Amino acid sequence: xxxxxxxxxxxxxxxxxxxxxxxxxxxxxxxxxxxxxxxxxxxxxxxxxxxxxxxxxxxxxxxxxxxxxxxxxxxxxxxxxxxxxxxxxxxxxxxxxxxxxxxxxxxxxxxxxxxxxxxxxxxxxxxxxxxxxxxxxxxxxxxxxxxxxxxxxxxxxxxxxxxxxxxxxxxxxxxxxxxxxxxxxxxxxxxxxxxxxxxxxxxxxxxxxxxxxxxxxxxxxxxxxxxxxxxxxxxxxxxxxxxxxxxxxxxxxxxxxxxxxxxxxxxxxxxxxxxxxxxxxxxxxxxxxxxxxxxxxxxxxxxxxxxxxxxxxxxxxxxxxxxxxxxxx
Numbered sequence: 001x002x003x004x005x006x007x008x009x010x011x012x013x014x015x016x017x018x019x020x021x022x023x024x025x026x027x028x029x030x031x032x033x034x035x036x037x038x039x040x041x042x043x044x045x046x047x048x049x050x051x052x053x054x055x056x057x058x059x060x061x062x063x064x065x066x067x068x069x070x071x072x073x074x075x076x077x078x079x080x081x082x083x084x085x086x087x088x089x090x091x092x093x094x095x096x097x098x099x100x101x102x103x104x105x106x107x108x109x110x111x112x113x114x115x116x117x118x119x120x121x122x123x124x125x126x127x128x129x130x131x132x133x134x135x136x137x138x139x140x141x142x143x144x145x146x147x148x149x150x151x152x153x154x155x156x157x158x159x160x161x162x163x164x165x166x167x168x169x170x171x172x173x174x175x176x177x178x179x180x181x182x183x184x185x186x187x188x189x190x191x192x193x194x195x196x197x198x199x200x201x202x203x204x205x206x207x208x209x210x211x212x213x214x215x216x217x218x219x220x221x222x223x224x225x226x227x228x229x230x231x232x233x234x235x236x237x238x239x240x241x242x243x244x245x246x247x248x249x250x251x252x253x254x255x256x257x258x259x260x261x262x263x264x265x266x267x268x269x270x271x272x273x274x275x276x277x278x279x280x281x282x283x284x285x286x287x288x289x290x291x292x293x294x295x296x297x298x299x300x301x302x303x304x305x306x307x308x309x310x311x312x313x314x315x316x317x318x319x320x321x322x323x324x325x326x327x328x329x
Contacts, residue, residue: 003327004303005293006033008063008210012310014041020054021314025321027055030328035063035093035176035210035305040105045078052086060086063176063210063305064095064158067116068102072123073133076146080128083151093176094120095158100238114167121155121171128153156208160244162191169195174206176305179233179241181248181279185209185299206302211293213306214283215320225309226283227269230276235261250276282306286323293324 007026009018019042023034034051038044048060060082065075075092082090096113103110123133130150132143156174159165168175169192177188185207192204212233214225233241234257246254253273260268269277277283282292282304296304308320 003297004032005324005328006035006059006061006208006303006305007031007321008035008037008305008307010212010307010310011037011039011041013308014310016042016047018312018317019047020051021317022308022321023051023055023058023060025318027058029321029325031058031321032303032328033059033061033091033305035061035091035208037063038065038069040101045082048082048090049085052082052089055089057089059089059091061091061093061156063093063156064097065093066097066102066106067094067113067120068097068106068108068110072120073127073146075120076124076127077148079124079153080146080148080151083153084148088152090153091156091174092124092153093156093158093174095176096164098238098240114164117157117164118167118171121157124155156205158210165191166195166198168192169204170199170201171195172205174208174303175204176208176210178210178307179212179244179280180209181245181250182295182299183279184248185296185301189300207300208303208305209296209301210305210307211296212281213289213293213308213320214281215286215289215323217285219285219288222283222285222288223277224267226277226281228267229281229309230269230273231257231261231265231267234258234276236265245276250279289323290327293327 007022026034036044044062051060079092099110102108119136127133127146128151132145135143154173156176157168157172158176159168165188175192189207196204212229214222216222242254253276256270256273260270282289
């Protein structure tokens with residue numbers, strides 16, 4: 001059965017030409033979207049403007065744009081511009097980001113993110129509809145509207161905790177979980193539905209899990225790449241993902257991965273932590289990778305996003321994307 005599918009790059013990717021390669025390949029092969037994160041390298045809205053004129057049909061999205069990085073008005077202006085430049089192909093993906101990035105790069109105190117997320121989405125939606133911004137801080141000021149035509153831009157939210165997933169169900173058009181265990185996806189979808197019911201919505205948002213992906217003709221090389229992904233996010237990206245996985249019941253597996261990468265990062269996942277690979281990564285030969293991706297659809301994914309490792313050559317990028325072409329519309 002044909003499926004919707006998108007592609008993305010991980011935050012370590014900093015080659016502008018790779019963003020172009022991935023987007024144009026995805027456009028050529030019939031992918032439904034490319035979703036690029038903004039972290040500590042390029043202004044992703046500028047890159048997406050370039051990609052809007054270099055692609056024809058693939059949808060272009062942010063996954064994610066931190067709600068601390070810009071004001072709601074700046075986000076809305078960028079969204080309206082990209083929607084116009086792409087002829088309606090833009091998806092606005094928002095997220096809370098991390099304390100390290102918010103404070104260590106943007107010099108902004110990281111506060112409980114859900115109020116900020118709710119306020120930002122409400123203000124962005126109002127501005128994109130052509131309405132005056134609902135002021136929340138400078139309430140004595142005269143509220144303004146954007147001087148551009150209204151734009152229909154879907155808003156997706158990255159969320160992992162139950163409360164943030166319910167918020168996505170309440171106010172978003174799509175949900176982007178990252179490094180979220182496959183076996184918990186049905187639980188997350190139920191939280192989405194609870195949020196949607198709370199808001200009186202008939203249908204929950206689209207489920208678009210972002211899944212690290214490694215395809216190689218040698219299954220051992222593919223497992224090696226999958227292990228690198230897990231060990232990197234568990235040991236080299238702060239404690240957020242590690243703590244989340246422990247909370248979800250993978251404490252012993254996390255201990256094994258940390259031990260295998262101490263005192264020096266090795267990119268290893270020992271056999272007693274194999275379940276992390278099965279729950280978090282799409283990997284293997286092309287046929288094996290398609291089988292693993294199918295499980296995400298079976299669990300409720302509507303448009304999974306394949307997150308590619310940094311540093312791939314154009315040939316490796318094509319090989320990875322072509323592996324899933326039989327599953328596309």
